[in-house]
Amino acid sequence: xxxxxxxxxxxxxxxxDATLASHIFLLRGGFIxxxxxxxxxxxxxLGKKVLDRVRSVVKEELDAAGCxxxxxxxxxxxxxxxxxxxxxxxxxxxxxxxDRKENEFVLGPTHEEMMVNLxxxxxxxxxxxxxxxxxxxxxxxDEIRPRFGLMRGREFLMKDGYSFHADEADMKRxxxxxxxxxxxxxxxLGLAFRVVEADSGAIGGSGSKEFMVLADSGExxxxxxxxxxxxxxxxxAVRQEKPCDAPEPRLGKEKVHTPNTSTMEELASFFDVxxxxxVKTVAMRALYDEGRSEIVLFxxxxxxxxxxxxxxxxxxxxxxxDVSEEELAQAGLAAGFMSPLNAPKGVRVVVxxxxxxxxxxxxxxxxxEYHTTGNTISGDFIYADLVAVQEGDSCPHxxxxxxxxxxxxxxxxxxxxxxxxxxxxxxxxxxxGKAQPMxxxxxxxxxxxxxxxxxxxxxxxxxxxxxxxxxxxxxxxMVSNIKDEAQLALxxxxxxxxxxKGIDVxxxxxxxxFGAKMxxxxxxxxxxxxxxxxxxxxxxxxxxxxxxxxxxxxxAEEIASFVEEKLC
RNA sequence: CGGAGUGUAGCGCAGUCUGGUAGCGCACCUGGUUUGGGACCAGGGGGUCGAAGGUUCGAGUCCUUUCACUCCGACCA
Numbered sequence: 001x002x003x004x005x006x007x008x009x010x011x012x013x014x015x016x017d018a019t020l021a022s023h024i025f026l027l028r029g030g031f032i033x034x035x036x037x038x039x040x041x042x043x044x045x046l047g048k049k050v051l052d053r054v055r056s057v058v059k060e061e062l063d064a065a066g067c068x069x070x071x072x073x074x075x076x077x078x079x080x081x082x083x084x085x086x087x088x089x090x091x092x093x094x095x096x097x098x099d100r101k102e103n104e105f106v107l108g109p110t111h112e113e114m115m116v117n118l119x120x121x122x123x124x125x126x127x128x129x130x131x132x133x134x135x136x137x138x139x140x141x142d143e144i145r146p147r148f149g150l151m152r153g154r155e156f157l158m159k160d161g162y163s164f165h166a167d168e169a170d171m172k173r174x175x176x177x178x179x180x181x182x183x184x185x186x187x188x189l190g191l192a193f194r195v196v197e198a199d200s201g202a203i204g205g206s207g208s209k210e211f212m213v214l215a216d217s218g219e220x221x222x223x224x225x226x227x228x229x230x231x232x233x234x235x236x237a238v239r240q241e242k243p244c245d246a247p248e249p250r251l252g253k254e255k256v257h258t259p260n261t262s263t264m265e266e267l268a269s270f271f272d273v274x275x276x277x278x279v280k281t282v283a284m285r286a287l288y289d290e291g292r293s294e295i296v297l298f299x300x301x302x303x304x305x306x307x308x309x310x311x312x313x314x315x316x317x318x319x320x321x322d323v324s325e326e327e328l329a330q331a332g333l334a335a336g337f338m339s340p341l342n343a344p345k346g347v348r349v350v351v352x353x354x355x356x357x358x359x360x361x362x363x364x365x366x367x368x369e370y371h372t373t374g375n376t377i378s379g380d381f382i383y384a385d386l387v388a389v390q391e392g393d394s395c396p397h398x399x400x401x402x403x404x405x406x407x408x409x410x411x412x413x414x415x416x417x418x419x420x421x422x423x424x425x426x427x428x429x430x431x432x433g434k435a436q437p438m439x440x441x442x443x444x445x446x447x448x449x450x451x452x453x454x455x456x457x458x459x460x461x462x463x464x465x466x467x468x469x470x471x472x473x474x475x476x477x478m479v480s481n482i483k484d485e486a487q488l489a490l491x492x493x494x495x496x497x498x499x500x501k502g503i504d505v506x507x508x509x510x511x512x513x514f515g516a517k518m519x520x521x522x523x524x525x526x527x528x529x530x531x532x533x534x535x536x537x538x539x540x541x542x543x544x545x546x547x548x549x550x551x552x553x554x555x556a557e558e559i560a561s562f563v564e565e566k567l568c
Numbered sequence: 569c570g571g572a573g574u575g576u577a578g579c580g581c582a583g584u585c586u587g588g589u590a591g592c593g594c595a596c597c598u599g600g601u602u603u604g605g606g607a608c609c610a611g612g613g614g615g616u617c618g619a620a621g622g623u624u625c626g627a628g629u630c631c632u633u634u635c636a637c638u639c640c641g642a643c644c645a
Contacts, residue, residue, distance in 0.1 A: 012594065012606060013580050017638050038637065093644075110645075144569080144643050152644080200645080210645080219644085319643085412645045444645065481603045515605030533604060 001473070003508040007045050009033075010520050020217055022455035023149030025464045029523045031451075031472075032150065039146025039154035046524065047451070049472040051157065054450050055136055057188050057469050058159050065181040067132040067161055072114045074138055078104035080113040084423050088289040089318055093141045107140035112420050112442060115162040119438070120426040126166045129428060129438070130174060134161030136447060150452040151408070152219070157448040163441040166430065168417070171439040175207070175415050178443045182211055182411050189450065190467025191457060194407065196222050196231035199309050200414055207415040211445075212407030213453040222407045223389050227400025235309035238385060239402065240394035241354065244303070246274030248360045251373035258371045262336050264302040267371070271362060278302030279355065279363045279377065281338040283328055286317035295323055295331050299340035299377070300352035300386050307388035314350045314384035332366075339363035341375060351381040408453045409446070416440040458547075464525030465547050473506040474567055476526040480514045480533035487532045490541070490556060494530065497560050503567055522546070528566065530559060 008030040015034070018024045026032050031047030034040075043051055059069065078096065081087040087094075087106075095107040108114065115133060123131065136159045146154045161178070165171040179195065186193045191213050198210040210233055212222050223237035224230070232238070249271060261267040268275045282298045298311050312320045325335045332344035340349045341363055355361070361375045393402050420426070421437040430436050451470075458465040466472065475498065479491035488509075495507040506526060508517050514533065521529055521544075529544040531551075541559050543552045543566070554562050 009578090009595090011579065016574090016580070019639080036637080141644085145641095147639085158645095198645080208645080321642090409645070414645080442645095446645090483603070511603090513603050513605080513607060515603090515607085517606090518604080519606050531604085535604095 001504075001506050003506055004510050006506070008520070008524070009044070010523055012519075018149065020148045020151065020452075020456070021459050022151065022217075022452040025455055025459055025523065025525075026149055026451065029464055029525070037154075039143060039152065041150065041153060041155075046472045050451055050466065050470055051448065053472070054189065054454075054470055055157070055159075055447055058136065058185055058445060058447060061181050061185045061188070062134055062159075062161065065132075065177055067134050069135060070118070070133050071135050071137060072108070072111050072118065074108055074140075075105050076108050076111070076114050078106055080117055080424075081106060084113050084116075084420055085289075086113070091318070093143065095140055095142045109139055109141040110158075110444070111135070111137075111160055112162065112416075113424065115160075116420050116424045116426045116440075119162075119164055120421075120424060123164065123438075124428060126428050126430050130163060130165045130170055132161060132163040132174060134159060134443070148217075148452065150448050151456075153448065156446065159445040159447050161443040163443070164421075164426075164438040165441075166428065166436070166439070168439050171415060171417075171441050175413060175441050178413050178441070179209060182413065182443070182445070185445070186211060186213070186410070188469050189454060190469065191410075191450075191454065193410070194222065194224065194231045196224075196233055196407070197236050198233045198412065199235040199313070209413050210407075210409050211411030211413075213410045213450075213457060214405065215408050215453065215456040216406050217456050218406035218408040220407050220409050221404050223402050224405055225395035225398065225400045225402055228395060228398040230395050230397045230400075230402075232389075234388065234404070235307065237389040237402075238396045239387070239389045240396055240399060242303075242393060244274055244276035246276060249273040249277050249362065249373065250360060251362070253372070253374035255365055255370055255372050257369060258337075259369045261369075261371070267362070268302065271373070273362065275302030277361055279339060279361050279375070280304070280306075281340060281364060282306050282311075283323050283333060283335075283338060284308075284311065284320040285323045285327070286312070286315050287319045287321065288317055295327070295333070295347055296320075297333075297338060297340055297343055297347060297349045298352075298386055299349065299355060299381075301354055301358075304352065304354070304386075305388040305390070306386055310384065310386050310388075311350065314382060314386065315348065334364070334366050334368050337364035337366060337368060337370060339366055339372070339375075340377065340381060341372075341379065342366045349379075349381045350386065351377060351383055352386040353383055354387065356383055408449070408456060410450055410453050411443075411445045413443045414441060416442050459525070462519075462549075463523035466525050466527060468527060471527050472524070473526050474504045474528070475563060476506045476508065476521055476524075476529040478508040478514075478517050478521065478529060478531045478533075480517075480531060482509055482511060484536075487536055490536065491532050494532075494560060494563075498563060501564055501568075503563070522549070528563070530563060532556075 010030045011028050033042040139158045140155050146152050163174045193213050196210050198208045200208045221234040223232050261270050264275050280302045286296045287293045328335045343349050355377045358377045362373050363375050365372045391403050418437040426438050427435040454470050479487045482488050531542040539556050540553045541556050543554050
């Protein structure tokens with residue numbers, strides 16, 4: 001491609017609404033263009049090329065693993081979502097609209113329903129299983145706060161795959177195969193990543209893993225062990241039980257006046273005990289389908305923090321929101337002095353596993369300015385893991401020290417089971433001619449998000465540094481001064497010769513001066529460049545490696561074979 | 569949804585306090601010079617100042633309403 005014919009509107013100035021390196025460089029480099037609507041972007045020729053290259057890496061590896069590509073309708077009938085029970089649960093993120101006949105539709109944010117519908121219409125026998133179908137298509141999610149360019153757009157390109165099996169064991173086999181396939185994809189794209197255990201979120205099902213591209217700008221906090229390969233999203237991370245060295249309070253059963261003890265620290269110093277022996281009771285309003293809601297109490301040790309996603313899962317709610325003091329009072333609860341032990345009738349209580357049958361605990365008295373001591377925590381509660389793992393906690397696998405790091409969620413694989421096949425009636429006939437729901441897995445990759453992730457991990461202060469398999473072109477050739485006939489002639493010759501070798505070349509034949517062209521090259525970030533400049537008079541040209549801006553002088557006669565050797 | 573901002577040429581901004589002919593830089597077009605780190609000279613095109621209503625002889629500027637976008641938080645495969 002000749003640069004003079006390519007639409008690449010690079011800019012010197014940074015758009016004022018971009019803060020992240022990937023967002024800034026993708027805009028400045030003329031890869032994408034803001035549409036004006038929040039979280040909506042156009043892909044310009046360069047961005048589209050990168051997108052296609054990333055897409056083809058994904059496709060190649062999936063096809064090699066036996067998956068089959070399909071393409072599902074982007075507009076999907078609401079009735080399918082009602083069938084699966086997600087029409088409500090998915091909430092406002094789901095863009096709903098009506099056609100001229102008042103039929104309801106949604107723009108697909110994910111396509112479990114559509115794919116299950118496809119399969120239930122065409123697969124009837126165990127002989128047709130297993131099956132792994134995927135598509136690489138647009139998704140639309142009406143995010144509350146889209147941001148950071150391609151990192152969190154409302155419309156984005158996603159690879160979503162779905163597998164169908166006759167039994168659980170075969171689904172797990174496929175799940176492992178997809179994990180390996182994803183590792184190959186991310187490795188080919190040149191990304192440093194970590195596979196971590198994750199919460200399943202709105203998709204449902206059990207056992208899911210996220211592929212986190214490691215970057216400080218990532219929106220997810222992940223917990224990793226340095227001693228072994230354990231890693232988990234903070235929402236799903238677990239730890240080894242954390243014993244307490246401090247002595248038990250041994251206070252006996254008593255009701256104590258405790259003014260000015262609104263925090264755990266104040267309470268701990270009031271009784272002069274370790275917060276381990278205090279019960280922290282957090283009230284949240286849990287929201288369910290059809291507008292139903294209730295106040296739920298979550299109890300855990302004073303030394304621990306509540307992990308809201310775990311809490312939400314424990315009561316199978318759609319969402320947890322804060323409760324005001326007035327609402328608490330109405331429900332018969334004294335804010336700041338609540339306890340799992342004397343909750344009013346009808347208020348559900350969830351107790352953290354570490355508190356089960358704990359003795360000698362200090363709880364609120366559910367009365368302003370009073371606590372009770374010497375409590376044993378037992379009763380008809382829901383028990384669950386509610387704890388947010390902290391840095392320095394012990395790894396559940398090897399006991400090593402855990403720490404936090406940041407990641408960009410670029411892939412997520414789920415073991416779904418029959419979460420969708422059952423309600424949607426996606427069944428097959430087994431060897432005995434008996435109808436069984438198919439066991440499913442689902443596998444996603446944020447393809448457009450990967451562009452942002454690659455740049456977050458591979459850039460410098462001057463611009464993008466694309467990896468080999470993601471780059472918009474393999475090589476950039478600059479004719480420093482196109483009025484110099486020798487320079488131009490060599491450029492043209494090299495451009496033709498390397499193209500014939502199958503190298504995708506961007507040939508900079510623009511009239512601009514050296515400096516301007518160099519800035520564009522650095523911004524666009526093609527992995528390698530050949531610069532034909534003044535030293536051609538001495539028979540020399542430069543070979544540049546973008547990562548580190550390493551320049552090597554090469555004789556003009558040998559440059560073609562030199563490039564071939566470096567790139568192929 | 570809570571908090572904070574911003575809307576003026578394709579992009580980045582000034583002008584708004586104190587009402588009086590719509591400005592600057594980049595980009596773009598024409599001609600010329602220049603060609604190793606975002607060149608220079610000369611000339612030129614491009615705006616219903618986010619929208620609606622109001623006050624006024626006169627509104628980018630004052631008042632009211634509204635919309636959009638951005639940032640922090642909440643939220644989020």
